[in-house]
Amino acid sequence: MLDDTIAAIATPLGEGAIGIVRVSGPEAVAIAEKLFVSRTGVDWRKQGSHRLFYGLVVDPATGQPVDEVLLGVMYAPRTFTREDVVEFNCHGGIVPLRRILELVLQHGARLAEPGEFTRRAFLNGRLDLAQAESILDIIRAKTEAGLAVAMSLLAGELSSRVRAFQDRLLGLVAQVEASIDFPEEGIEEATREDMVESVRAIMGDLEELLRQARYGKVYREGLRTVIVGRPNVGKSSLLNSLLREKRAIVTEIPGTTRDIIEEVVNIRGIPIRLADTAGLRKTDDIVERIGVERSRDLVKMADLVLVVLDASTGLTPEDRSILELVREQTGIILVNKSDIGDGEALARQVTPLFPDKPVQVISVKTGQGLAQVEEAIERMILGGQAVASQLPLVSHVRHKQALARCYEHLQEVLRALSAGENLDLVAIDLRAAWEALGEITGTTVAEDIIDRIFRDFCIGK
Ligand SMILES: Nc1nc2c(c(=O)[nH]1)N(C=O)[C@@H](CNc1ccc(C(=O)N[C@@H](CCC(=O)O)C(=O)O)cc1)CN2
Ligand SMILES: Nc1nc2c(ncn2[C@@H]2O[C@H](COP(=O)(O)OP(=O)(O)OP(=O)(O)O)[C@@H](O)[C@H]2O)c(=O)[nH]1
Numbered sequence: 001m002l003d004d005t006i007a008a009i010a011t012p013l014g015e016g017a018i019g020i021v022r023v024s025g026p027e028a029v030a031i032a033e034k035l036f037v038s039r040t041g042v043d044w045r046k047q048g049s050h051r052l053f054y055g056l057v058v059d060p061a062t063g064q065p066v067d068e069v070l071l072g073v074m075y076a077p078r079t080f081t082r083e084d085v086v087e088f089n090c091h092g093g094i095v096p097l098r099r100i101l102e103l104v105l106q107h108g109a110r111l112a113e114p115g116e117f118t119r120r121a122f123l124n125g126r127l128d129l130a131q132a133e134s135i136l137d138i139i140r141a142k143t144e145a146g147l148a149v150a151m152s153l154l155a156g157e158l159s160s161r162v163r164a165f166q167d168r169l170l171g172l173v174a175q176v177e178a179s180i181d182f183p184e185e186g187i188e189e190a191t192r193e194d195m196v197e198s199v200r201a202i203m204g205d206l207e208e209l210l211r212q213a214r215y216g217k218v219y220r221e222g223l224r225t226v227i228v229g230r231p232n233v234g235k236s237s238l239l240n241s242l243l244r245e246k247r248a249i250v251t252e253i254p255g256t257t258r259d260i261i262e263e264v265v266n267i268r269g270i271p272i273r274l275a276d277t278a279g280l281r282k283t284d285d286i287v288e289r290i291g292v293e294r295s296r297d298l299v300k301m302a303d304l305v306l307v308v309l310d311a312s313t314g315l316t317p318e319d320r321s322i323l324e325l326v327r328e329q330t331g332i333i334l335v336n337k338s339d340i341g342d343g344e345a346l347a348r349q350v351t352p353l354f355p356d357k358p359v360q361v362i363s364v365k366t367g368q369g370l371a372q373v374e375e376a377i378e379r380m381i382l383g384g385q386a387v388a389s390q391l392p393l394v395s396h397v398r399h400k401q402a403l404a405r406c407y408e409h410l411q412e413v414l415r416a417l418s419a420g421e422n423l424d425l426v427a428i429d430l431r432a433a434w435e436a437l438g439e440i441t442g443t444t445v446a447e448d449i450i451d452r453i454f455r456d457f458c459i460g461k
C-alpha cells in the first residue's frame with residue numbers, strides 16, 4: 001500500500017490567494033521533475049530538503065505553461081509522512097488546482113483517500129494514533145483553549161502519560177511472571193501487598209485522568225446549549241448580548257444532523273454552541289412550540305439548557321411547564337429583567353422547586369449578573385470547579401473509554417490478588433489493562449477503528 005504515491009488538493013476549493021497540491025510517496029520527486037520547470041536557473045534537485053523553488057508547471061504533453069508556482073520539496077524520512085513530499089503552491093483557483101492535480105495523477109500518483117497523508121504519518125511511525133487524531137481537532141478547534149487542548153495532544157502529552165502507565169503495568173507483569181516461574185517458592189505475602197499498592201497507585205492516577213475526561217470533550221466538541229423561555233422574557237436579548245459582548249462568534253457551523261445553524265460563543269475558552277432556536281423564540285405559544293418535534297429534539301439533545309424567566313411578571317404557569325420539560329436536564333435558571341422587577345424574590349421562589357439548577361438573577365439590559373452566568377456555566381462543566389486548573393489531557397470519548405477499560409481490568413487484578421487467586425489470572429488481566437491503553441496510541445488497535453478515525457478527515461489532510 002505504501003509503495004504508491006498519493007496526491008490531493010490540500011487547500012479548500014474556492015477562490016483563494018494560494019492553493020496547494022500535495023504529493024507524497026516514492027514517485028513524488030520524479031513527478032515534480034516531469035512537471036516543474038525552474039525559472040531561476042537553480043537546479044532544485046541539487047539543493048537540500050525543505051526548500052521552495054520558483055518556476056512554472058508545464059504540461060509535458062503540450063509544452064503549455066499551466067501556472068506559475070512555488071514548488072516545495074521535502075525529502076524522506078524527515079517529512080510529515082516520512083516519505084518524499086512535494087507541494088505545488090499554485091494560484092488558489094479551482095482550475096489551476098484541478099489542472100495540476102490532474103497532471104500529477106497522469107504522471108504516476110493516485111488520488112489520496114481522506115486522511116491518507118496523516119494515516120501514512122501514523123503508519124510510518126511519525127505520529128501515534130492519538131497524535132494523528134489531534135490534527136483534526138486542530139482544524140476544528142472553536143476556541144483558543146480548544147486549540148491548546150488539541151496541541152497538547154499533538155505534542156504527545158497524553159501519549160507519554162499512557163506510555164508511562166504501560167511501563168508501570170509491564171513492571172508488574174514481570175514481577176508476577178517471575179513468581180509464576182518459580183511456583184515452588186510461591187508468592188510472598190509482602191510481594192502481594194506490594195503489588196496491590198502499585199495497582200492502587202496506578203488506578204488513582206487513572207481516576208484523575210478520567211475526571212478530566214468528563215469535561216475534556218467539551219473543549220473539542222463544544223457544549224450544545226439552548227435558550228428557552230416564554231415569549232418576551234428576553235431570550236433574543238440574552239443571545240445577542242452573549243454574541244455581541246463576547247465579540248467572539250468563532251464560526252458558524254451547520255448542525256450535524258439537522259438543518260439548524262449554530263453559532264459558537266467563546267465563554268472562558270469553552271465553545272458554547274448556541275443552536276439558532278428561532279423556531280422556539282418566534283412562536284406565540286412556547287410550550288406548544290416545544291412540543292414540535294424539532295424543537296423538542298433540540299432541547300433534549302442539549303448539553304445545557306438556559307431557562308429564562310421574567311422578574312417583572314413573576315412565575316407563570318407557562319414558566320412552570322417549561323421548567324418541568326427540562327427538569328431532568330443540566331440547566332441554569334436565569335431570572336431576567338431584575339432592573340424592573342424583584343429578581344431576588346423570584347429566585348427565592350424557584351430555587352426550592354428546582355434544586356438541581358443554579359438560579360442567577362440577571363438583567364440583560366443593565367448587564368447585571370451576566371458575568372456570573374459565565375461562571376455558572378463554567379462551574380457546571382468543570383464539575384464544580386470555578387476555573388479549570390489545567391487543560392484536560394483527555395478530550396476524546398475513545399480515549400476515555402480505553403482508560404476506563406484499563407481501569408476495569410485493574411479492578412479485576414486487585415480482586416484476584418486479594419482473593420489469593422492464581423497468578424496466571426492476574427497476569428492476564430494486567431496484560432489486558434496494558435492492551436486497553438495501547439488503543440489510545442494505536443499499538444493495539446483494530447484496523448476498523450483506524451479506518452473510522454481517518455474517514456472523518458478531509459482529502460488532502
Ligand atoms: N505546506 C504545508 N503546510 C503545513 C503542513 C504541510 O504538510 N504542508 N502541515 C502538515 O499537515 C502542517 C505542518 N506540519 C508539519 C509537520 C512536520 C513536517 C516535517 O517536515 N517534519 C519533519 C521535520 C523536518 C526537519 O526537522 O527538518 C519531521 O518530522 O521529520 C512538516 C509539516 C501545517 N502546515
Ligand atoms: N427592562 C428590561 N427589559 C428587557 C431585558 N431583557 C430584555 N428586555 C426587553 O424585553 C423585550 C423582549 O425581549 P426579547 O429578547 O425579544 O425576548 P424574547 O424572549 O426573545 O421574546 P420572543 O422572541 O417573543 O420569544 C424587549 O423589548 C427587550 O428589550 C431586561 O433585562 N430588562
Ligand SMILES: [K+]
Nearest residue numbers: 235236237281
Ligand atoms: K425576540
